[in-house]
Amino acid sequence: MKAVILGGNGFIGSHLVDELLIDDWDITVYDRNPEHFRPPLKRVNYVFGELGNKSLLQKVISKGDIVFHLASSATPQTSGENPFHDIQADLLPTITLLDICVQKRIRKLLFFSSGGTVYGIPETGIVPETHPTNPISSYGILKLTIEKYIQTYHHLYGLPFTIIRPSNPYGERQNPLGSQGVIAVFLGKIKRELPIILFGNGSITRDFIHVSDLVKAVKLASLKTSQNDVFNIGSGSGTSLTSLVELIKTITLLKTEVNNLPKRAFDIQQIVLDPCLANLELGWHPVIKLDDGITTTWDWIQKSL
Ligand SMILES: NC(=O)c1ccc[n+]([C@@H]2O[C@H](COP(=O)([O-])OP(=O)(O)OC[C@H]3O[C@@H](n4cnc5c(N)ncnc54)[C@H](O)[C@@H]3O)[C@@H](O)[C@H]2O)c1
Structure with a gap:
């Protein structure tokens, strides 16, 4: 092809x-x-x-x-x-x-x-x-x-x-210094010993x-x-940003400061996609668990940044 x-x-x-x-x-x-x-x-x-x-x-x-x-x-x-x-x-x-x-x-x-x-x-x-x-x-x-x-x-x-x-989406080669992709951005902040910035109170939930x-x-x-x-x-399950930060702390074994800023008007509070159609029509389902995926992303960021 x-x-x-x-x-x-x-x-x-x-x-x-x-x-x-x-x-x-x-x-x-x-x-x-x-x-x-x-x-x-x-x-x-x-x-x-x-x-x-x-x-x-x-x-x-x-x-x-x-x-x-x-x-x-x-x-x-x-x-x-x-x-x-x-x-x-x-x-x-x-x-x-x-x-x-x-x-x-x-x-x-x-x-x-x-x-x-x-x-x-x-x-x-x-x-x-x-x-x-x-x-x-x-x-x-x-x-x-x-x-x-x-x-x-x-x-x-x-x-x-x-x-x-x-x-x-998240994973290796997502720019930790960019603005899109909270996992890469949070890991990038931790690597540089900078505080993580959370818009809102951390209850915002993503898939x-x-x-x-x-x-x-x-x-x-x-x-x-x-x-x-x-x-x-998508994965079909939601993770709040507070839970994400806790998971990241467990994986990186590093403490991090979290600064809360006001929620942005364009941020949707919670969005979790139903992936059933892709499962039915394509025979697809996601296999990488969030903790495993964050671990490999962290390994990559440590080498790359
Ligand atoms: N990353 C996410 O969280 C996410 C989520 C949903 C959808 N998407 C969509 O998936 C697509 C890819 O996302 P990504 O995260 O890989 O983005 P990215 O910014 O990493 O990659 C986009 C690429 O497009 C190139 N590009 C941008 N404008 C161009 C132009 N006018 N001419 C030529 N090249 C141009 C850039 O140089 C870059 O290499 C985008 O359409 C994005 O909107 C991304």
């Missing part, structure tokens, strides 16, 4: 590369940056460019059957500050990408949406794909808008797609999924013959 991975040098993309290489996929990574944490892999074809570079993107898309779209400069933390930037940098080039995918008659487009933000405030304890989508952040609106365009391109032009709604489990689900979804699916990819 031939894959084009847009944003393949980022955290999740780099693990997707590893997962596809297990099955000898022919991989082209298209990204504006090299990988942060490891040198280029010999078996991967790297093309550097902006998502908005139409002519280069056309050439790159010609190289693949399956296109994975992970390139995003928006994050939940930053997107509210400048929604115009996200529309220009992520939404508009994605529409161009959809046109190219239709022209090139690709086999499938897999888009990385956001299970943590597209639903908004959950009406149920565990959130299935059929839950209403009422995002409360600019990031969630952006992801949902792209989902809607993809579905419309399927309806109008037959574009085959799968939408992946990950919960909260953590190890990145290797996530990319296994994505590979299965990419190979599935029936198309036009939307999958939640």
